[in-house]
Amino acid sequence: MQHNFGQKDASFQAAGQFPGIEKLVHRFYDLMETLPEAQKIRDMHPKDLTTSREKLTHFLCLWLGGPEVYREKFGPTNIPRAHAHLKIGIAERDAWLLCMKKAAADQAYPKQFQTYLLTQLSVPAERVRNSD
Template sequence: MQIEDKPPFDTPFAWIGGEERVRVLVERFYDLMDLEPAYAALRAAHGPDLANARQRLFWFLCGWLGGPQHYTDRFGHPMLRARHMPFSIGIRERDEWLACMGQAMVETDVPEALRERLVKSFFQTGDWMRNR
């Protein structure tokens, strides 16, 4: 890594702005899922109430981004693929999740350089989670 490639913060969690900004991102992500017809299949997969999903994604992202390990403190290792196995996840679902998160990151002013890094990581994780 060249010096100009070094992120301005030690962790993506610090770069995004900590828990408050992660919460804002997660809230916008799920609000968009409810509002945008383009994310209808993704929304349908989450059931009638998003409160649990909102909380768990917030906890997960805090730790995944290098901040407090709220999720693992409560539930242990995330085991993302295993926990999502009951849900049918294909290319459409992956792409809707990525588009929704991408839109949420833009709308909540996640710095562009951080967005670019996160999009790559989210894609790799989302693609790995496909089960059909």
């Protein structure tokens, strides 16, 4: 079946706008805190994940074609630069994507949107990789 997720704010709508994306990000970080495969990347983050949760939520709103509140709150976005101080290899990239895959599966998203979201996110996930 055809979809238009890449057009205008179609992905932002499919993800449930701000409340849906906030739920996705909370689930994502909750999984990062509990999955053994993600322990190493969890430990790269601050102890208190409040700001990380807020930043990723606003970033994904913008990235999925929604409002650009991220820029107002946090300034310009440069995802590779935001991760340049971290050592991210294949295992770290895959752990991040695993949390996102499971988080997306736990939302009431159509399968087609889940697949689309993960395929799209694998692009910046590969771009932040700076080792291996």
